[in-house]
Amino acid sequence: MTLESTQSEPVSAPAANPAGEGGQLGAMRQLEAMPRERWQVELAAAIRDPGELCRLLGLDASFAAEARRAAGGFPLLVPRPFLDLMTRGDPDDPLLRQVLPRGAELASPPGWVADPLEEAAALAAPGLVKKYEGRALLLATGACAVHCRYCFRREFPYAEHGVSSAGTAAALRAIAADPSIREVILSGGDPLLLDDDRLAELLERIVAIPTVTRIRIHTRLPVVLPSRVTRRLVEILAGLPWPAVVVIHANHPAELGPDQETAVRALAGARAILLNQAVLLAGVNDTLPVLLGLSERLLAIGVLPYYLHLPDRVVGTAHFDVPEAKAVELVDGLRHMLSGYGVPRLVREVPGEASKVTIA
Helix, strand or coil: CCCCCCCCCCCCCCCCCHHHHHHHHHHHHHHHCCCCCHHHHHHHCCECCHHHHHHHHCCCHHHHHHHHHHHCCCCCCECHHHHCCCCCCCCCCHHHHCCCCCHHHHCCCCCCECCCCCCHHHEEECCEECCCCCEEEEECCCCCCCCCCCCCCCCCCCHHHCCCHHHHHHHHHHHHCCCCCCEEEEECCCHHHCCHHHHHHHHHHHHCCCCCCEEEEECCHHHHCHHHCCHHHHHHHHCCCCCCEEEECCCCHHHCCHHHHHHHHHHHCCCCEEEEEEECCCCCCCCHHHHHHHHHHHHHCCCEEEEEECCCCECCCHHHCCCHHHHHHHHHHHHCCCCHHHCCEEEECCCCCCCCEECC
16 A cells, blocks of 8 residues: 655645734634624524535535435534635535535445444443543533534434433532542533533532542534634633643644634633544545644644544444554654654544554
């Protein structure tokens, strides 16, 4: 197998944010000028109809018809700020491929299942997944601002497994009763879909558990809905007794435009430790120039590339799969072109293992 030459230039990233010249201070000034509820207005205006999405992008109506057939119980949902980063008229735009339902989702090859990570079996309490020693994952909400077609929880029955206010209370009691849990990971859905007041209350309740010493937040909102990073959110995170770890999710350098840079720099102003996890997706980022461009762009805005996940084998997503041998070769290529801190770890999550399995 031969990949692109390691001399390839990285895919060009969006231009730097002019406000970025002021770093965190410039980002905070931009947040001060932003209406606090802007993100909620933008979320309410998110695109849910494939026909509207195709009209806005200048695509043939046949793509909308295919999307309606393929969407099933996991409908289209795309915030307009993410749409604004896509290329009009290009049905193979890498950002569009992540969100537009395609006919390939209807395929059901053997081994692709509803719960590939066996999370239902790892529930320690309602909405609390405990798979690894020392940490537990709290499903703060079942809602997202975007429906990524490769999502490993696209079939997850949130309501059935207690993802609710009552479930969160039970999960917090379980965390308090288990002194081995030192780190609480907020996930979902997307935990930043909780508004600032609800998020602050949840974080206060976690911080009040004396055995917890770290909080990690996994979120795609700084990428797909960057206005969610409000001044109030920054103040909440800055007020924690220790730096929060914020893991954003960007798969392609084109996802990280000026507004996303502003959001990330503002989070850095909250003393947050900023990491990125990406998923290796066929037709989206499975080339060396794209992965190089992603790492370079992340480092430029102050985010460390953390994980590059091989796709989880959830039903409806087989067309995104990348052979492991190709994935290893891609990461080896990155090692020849980047400092060690710029190379994400290639991992796969395997049920029953004590941690994520590092492939390269």
